[in-house]
Amino acid sequence: MATGIKSIPMQFQSDRPSGEGRRLSSPEGFATRNSVESRKTLVEALHLRKSYGSHLAVKDVSFSIQSGEVLGLLGPNGAGKSTTMFMLARLVAPTGGEVFLNGHKYDGRSLDQRRLIGIVPQEYAIYEELSAIGNLTFFGKLYGLGRKTLKSRCEEVLDEVGLTGSAHRLAGQYSGGMKRRLNFGIALMHKPPILILDEPTLGVDPQSRSLLMDCVRRQTAEGGCVIYASHHMEEVQTICQRVVILDQGQVIANDSIHRLLAGVVADLFLYVDRSAGIGNELGDLARVGTGSNEEPVVIVSGDKKLTLDHVDNSTLPNDLEIIATDIAPEALDLGWRLEATLCKLKKLGIQVLSVETQQSNLERLFLQLTGKRLRD
């Protein structure tokens, strides 16, 4: 029996076909403190495919994750996220493609390679009939932790996930948040360099979420990497440096969040005084607002959305009070656009009551890429 935690070797001979990893990596993709050169690829998925009968759940998924990186794995329901994660952890055998862990091909047979992975399933993957310490001890033993290491590691993990005070209570008596934290803690027991998290904060309160986020940050600070699957876009935007978005079993985006968001339109809302009358001036405003004659200004009145180009000014509703403009940030800076619009309005004698901006975010990007069609 092993007496301590196995650490991943810093130097390794890669089994990966030369050149393929370079092609897939996106060095600009993660904005972090460390330089790209100091990082190593911990996980690499190459052309993963999985079919269930005639249904192709995952078509051709490739990506890589470096040490110190949190990769968000996003996708609508049925996009193939879980299957991809299961293939990474070798819970499911891929129909095609390969997985490399720390440069070595991984087919699930090597028990040593299994130590590289810590998995946090979407379910409360804990034994409710055991206490927190019972759960941690059991899984610690499975990973070959010796008695002394086991004891100290249990204490550390309990402290990390904030369960020291309830360590001896049966997990079945825990609240949802506590169960989530224990679920997370079990994966940390053997200090795996690769953490695979499937909706780890599902249904937890902000306090527990914050604690779990800290755990993720600690993991990357210590040189590990995290694959973070979630539908909480805000959470992913906060914690991940890079995202892979899957849809219908294919990668439709794989880049740093910063770069991906740069291509997303932002909204500018101007609340104006309609009483002064704005009539034909709206046409000029449209061109100012968008910076392009081709992009229409949208006038919003209650639930109605009217495209200015197709509106007869005489039919404009009297209660019009919002002018919304879609602004393409890459065309022109949002601040400048706002300033220009305000100047134009002033010249037109239209009084601006208030201004609202809606920044581009991951959710907007996600919907833009995957569409709003409901998925089964």
Next chain:
Amino acid sequence: MSGWYITVKDLLVLTRDKQALVLLLVLPLVLISVIGISTGQFLTRDDNVERVKIVVVDQNEGSVSLSFVAGLRQMPEFLITSVSSMDAAFDALRSGEASLILLIGPKFQELVDEIRMRDIFDMTDGLPVTGLASLDLTVKTRSNSGAIGNLMEAGMFSQVIKFIVPIAARKNPVARNWLRSREDADATDGISKGLPSVPNLRAKGNLVSQWVVPGFTVMFAYFLISIMARSFMVERDQGTMQRLLTAPVGTLPLLIGKTFPFYLTSALQCSLLFLCGILLFGMPWGSQPAYLIPVILCTSASAASLGLVLSTMVHTDQQISSYGTTLILVLSALSGCFLPRELCPKMMKQISLFTPHGWSLKAFDAVLNHQQIDPKQIATYCGMLLVFTAVCFTAGWWRFHHASEN
């Protein structure tokens, strides 16, 4: 070692799952006790349940008929009650207080007096050719007693023959001399002493040891397949199976670790049931009870491995309930857990050998009910159980491996 950790964990989980414990340990004890009570062999210790209850209506009331009834009373196999009228006798039959009515007609003594030795020697042409009616005797059983009723009637006829033989013999000079030469030639004594006793079932091993305890022990041993399948399903549903599969534990240690707790539980359950049979029912445990140990261990091994196969086949509670219960009941019924194997048709006995239950029952029967135990025979039975274990475990391992890969 990893397998052992899983075993310890599952034993802990199992001991904290009160519902499973009740199903595995308490319920079999309750059921076996209920069956014990219903067969009159537990608590009440009512020996009368094993006796044939006979209501006698003696319309003759002569010295011979009184002597005949007195002889029947002394037989341990019969429980005799005399009533004065046929109505009362039929009431007793209808209410279940009696299994058989024996009507001794008014001509009984007269007809017995007419019996000669030739009538006995020539049963096809002599006086008793018409059976009981030839001596003015009538036997009534319940209309639905079928073959058992016929059997009781035949039994009564044989008792009558045994009774009249000494009487007829006294009328024959040669036979009379021979009878006189015996100390107990007295005809009256001869009635009781001359009647050979039916072998006492209790002396050989009663219903409890022949069927109730082994049959239900074997059935309950296989009951754990449902509990085991549920344990696998819960692991899958709660996500802990994902953890086990990603942990550095091979498939074989994982499956052994998951199976072993149920094996131990089954062995404990079997031992408890046998202990219960011995302590509560006074069940004899055979001439060499040590042989029970390998039989119990092999039975439990085959049950646990069958449980493994089921665990890899089912994915929902409904599937466990339907497949599990069907498998348990069908195999139990095929193998003869529900009724003594002796009563099973030959074909069923042969079919039962395709089930592990059948071999378990044969092994228990060999240990409990045979005075001379043949170690080779026990080894054969246990070997067959181990073959079932190996086949089922391999099938379970293959299915688990295949399922986890896909």
